[in-house]
Amino acid sequence: MTTADELKALVRSRTPGIIELGCGPNKKPGIIGIDQFPLPGVDFVTDLEHGLPFLESGSADVIISRHVLEHIENFQFLMEEIHRVLKPGGKKEVIVPHFSSPQFYSDFTHRRFFGLYSFDYFSDPGKTGMKRKVPSFYSTLRFRIVRRKLVFKSHAPVRNWIRQIFTRLFNLSAGMQEFYEENLCYLIPCQEIEFTLIPEKSADDPA
Numbered sequence: 001m002t003t004a005d006e007l008k009a010l011v012r013s014r015t016p017g018i019i020e021l022g023c024g025p026n027k028k029p030g031i032i033g034i035d036q037f038p039l040p041g042v043d044f045v046t047d048l049e050h051g052l053p054f055l056e057s058g059s060a061d062v063i064i065s066r067h068v069l070e071h072i073e074n075f076q077f078l079m080e081e082i083h084r085v086l087k088p089g090g091k092k093e094v095i096v097p098h099f100s101s102p103q104f105y106s107d108f109t110h111r112r113f114f115g116l117y118s119f120d121y122f123s124d125p126g127k128t129g130m131k132r133k134v135p136s137f138y139s140t141l142r143f144r145i146v147r148r149k150l151v152f153k154s155h156a157p158v159r160n161w162i163r164q165i166f167t168r169l170f171n172l173s174a175g176m177q178e179f180y181e182e183n184l185c186y187l188i189p190c191q192e193i194e195f196t197l198i199p200e201k202s203a204d205d206p207a
Helices: 004-013 075-085 102-106 157-170 174-183
Strands: 018-021 032-035 060-066 086-097 143-151 192-199
Touching (some): 004 032, 060 075, 143 174, 157 174
Parallel strands (some): 060 086
Antiparallel strands (some): 086 192
């Protein structure tokens, strides 16, 4: 298993430096994997509740998390750490369960839920692209949301085909996304929501 110093060197040596938080045993080649458990392919084992103190500020090009953030209790702190570790112009790629998903409520390890506006709380209200504006005074860090996508799917082939139609339909525009979540989300549950976030920072920002 990689030590903290070896991990820093590994991130510096990669172009681009891509880190996956909560990678599990199915990490893709070329990605640096961090997980709570010493599973096959995991490069560094840690509890994300304690942040990312083993990573240098402004060192990562991309940080990925797929179905991880819903398990985090100290969510705002981890988001601040992700913002710190990303380079200016870097990307945070997120997949989380939508709050209407029946599977979300089945997992007792889930600590929080997510919807269209969950990351708007870390963005300037005038830059979100959404009609609804949410308070942004809870945190001083800022991300620019460049992508958000509602994902509908099912384990049953026929229902999955129908849900792919919903994915295309309700992602036609921000207005369609907002209409869905306000009026239809409990009639047509959404399984996941995907975000791409860009940290608003410069190379001169303090660590």
